[in-house]
Amino acid sequence: MSAGAESADQERMRWRAFAVCVGVACLTILDLSKVNVGLPALESALGAGPTQLQLIVAGYTLVFGLTLVPGGRLGDLTSRRRLFVIGLSLFTAASLLCAIAPTIEVLIAARLLQGAAAGLQMPQVTGMIQQLFQGPERGRAFGLFGAIIGLSTAFGPAIGGLLIAVGGEQDGWRLLFWMNVPLGAIALIAALRLLPREQRSEGGPRGLDPLGLVLLGGAILALLAPFLLTTGGESDDPRRWFLLLLGAVLLLAFVLWERRYARGGRSPVLDLELVRRPSFRNGVIVGTAFFAAMPSLFLVATLYLQQGLALSALAAGSVSIGFALASALGSWLSGPRVQRLGRALVVGGLVVLIAGFALALLLVHLVPSAAVPWAMAGALTLAGIGGGCVVGPNQTLTLSEVPVAQAGVAGSVVQLGQRVGTAVGVALATSTFYGVLSREVGAETDATAYLDAFSLALVVVIGLASLALVASLLDLRKRHEAGTR
Structure with a gap:
């Protein structure tokens, strides 16, 4: 075989492996948004109460966040392919258990397992993209990855609404989880055939740092829990905010322990040198603020359209289709241009995004x-x-200076920032939405109250997107001062 033919075969194999990775990422992210439209059906079919419904949505996000960094670290140290296959297998099995759950308690337990599996497999996706591609090709790959994430986030409500319409109010919610089973099985077969077995490694200390994992896990749990337990209702316990203090203490303890652990010549959970890299640190901040805005928008829009305007789940979910298609187009066009335009591309994307929200x-x-x-x-x-000009380009810029040997844990930190942003943004937007409703229903017509609730929640979403813009502008300024993009 000629060198050119061999190179072409390697190129095809890389993109096929990439397709497997982003396909699984699509399934994982879809479960963050498509389940939201099924909550009314779950309430009717299984008699789920507000706390149980909150656990179905928030529990997935919480366990997802808890397993991200350990999953990324294990993938870097052992085999990303093996961790990907294990995570995908668990995700598929948990989806099956969700689909056949006879009670709300079984569904919640299966949903938590599903979140853990998602957190195990997602860091391997970004790690493998880092491993498979370099230079401008990596920008193109992350552009496609951003398109898939944008499509998954925005199409989630529409797909969920369609499945509920097909299955009916009583059992349509089960299709939300049945959908993952055949797709997960196909992806598993493809992963075993196409994902690379070899993994580039670098010398140096190795190990898992159990205490560091415990401290980080405790900090994530304490920092996320107050937001995930916020519904905007009168039953919210104000004492939950004290968990933020505990989270801050645990996070400080984690940083101090990691420094000590590294000074002893051992390998910490998170190399703090990563955080000191401006491109990585600033990119994580931008991504966190962006993902605080996006899922929050889709959630409050769905609530307004279904409850305020009495639209069906399918009709409410379909409103986001234009966003999904446009986001995919923006990601496709921006991917090859990120190397040339750099952070300015993200800034421009955020300006257009905020303009669209303001127009709405x-x-x-x-x-x-x-x-x-x-x-x-x-x-x-x-x-x-x-x-579409934000997700992929920001991912490329964030990971541009990360060594491939740390790609998994770096990608998990990026994903963790997104999950934290989602938890905070959803809590702020929904508590604003329901807070306005609780004050206005009865004093005005329901339609006016829902419009006011959505409007104020959308102002919160615009504020969160504006934080991402400010962080991007600050990073752009620093890059100009350093003579980079």
Whole structure:
């Protein structure tokens, strides 16, 4: 075989492995958004209460976040392929258990297992992309990855609504989980055939640092729990915010322990040199703020459309289709250009995204109620173009200076920032939404109360997206001062 033919075969194998990775990432992210539209059906079919419904959504996110960094670290030290296969197998099995769950308690337990499996496999995705591609090709790969993530996040409500419409109010929610079973099995076969067995490694100390893992896990749990337990209702216990103090203490203890552990010549859970890299640190901040805004928007929009305007789950979910398609287009176009435009591309994307959100806020007050879904869909399509220029390019810039040997743990920190952002953003937006409802229902018509609730929640979402823009502008300024993009 000629060198050219061999190179072409290697190129095809790399992109096939990439397709497996992003396909599984798509399944994982879909479960963060598509289940939201199934909550009313779950409440009816299994008699789930508010706390149980919260556990189905928040429990997945919490366990997902807890297993990300250990999963990334294990993948870097052992085999990303093996961890990917284990995580995917568990995710598929847990999805099956969710689909056949006879009671709400079984569903919650299966959902937690599903979140743990997602946290185990997702760091391997970004680690493998780092391993498979370098230079401009990596920008193209992360551009495609960003398109898939954008599509998954935005299409989740539409897919969930369609499945519930097909299965009916009583059992449609089961299809949300049945969907993962055949797709997960196909992906598992493809992973065993296509993912690379060899893994580049670097010399140096190795080990898992059990105490570091415990301290980090405790800090994540304490920092996330207050937000995940926030519903906006009167039953929220204000004492939950004291957990933030515990989280801060544990996080400080983790940093001090990691420094000591590294000085002893051992390998810490997280090399703090990563955090000291401006490209990595600033990219994580931008990603955290961005993902605080996006899932929050889709959640409060779905609540407003279903509860305030009495749309079906399918109709409410379909409003995000324009965003999904535009986001995919933005990601596809921005991927090859990130090496040339750098952080300026992310800044421009965030400006367009915020403009789309602001347009949505304006239109819901100007158009008749019957036209609100169409107006919102149009504004979100504009926002989607900007959003597509954020996820992939920001991922590329964030990981641009990370050694391949640390790609898994670095990717897990990026993902952890996104999960933390999601938890904080959803808590802020939903508590704002329900807070307005609790004050206004009865004093005004329900339709007006829901419009006010959505409007104020959307202002919160715009504020979160603006934080991402500020962080991007600061990073752009530092890059200009350093003579880089």
